[in-house]
Amino acid sequence: MLEAIGNAIVIAGIIIVSIGIIGIHKYRNFYTRILLAAKIDTVGAITILIGIIIKHGLSFFSLKTFLVLVIIVILEPLTSHLIARTAYLSGYQLEEQDSSEEKS
Secondary structure (H helix, E strand, O other), X not given: OHHHHHHHHHHHHHHXXXXXXXXXXXXXXXXXXXXXXXXXXXXXXXXXXHHHHHXXXXXXXXXXXXXXXXXXXXXXXXXXXXXXXXXHHOOOOOOOOXXXXXXX
């Protein structure tokens, strides 16, 4: 039973990442893309790793997977912030958009 629940959660994580990848291509703004990539990456990885932990039950492998999950939760938002901050401090300018793109 736990294996089926774990598989369903892993599949849900893969679907989240797949939809997010398609969603990233919708936006042209660098900063919006970096925000979406950070959210998708973090939520997708959390969902997939929780599914793996549930699938394997309580074991040493699950403990190691949980430690990887903690590291991901801490480091992924931090690295996305550093990328965006570096782009901002280096003077990266957003392209001018016409009013039709801003409304949609």
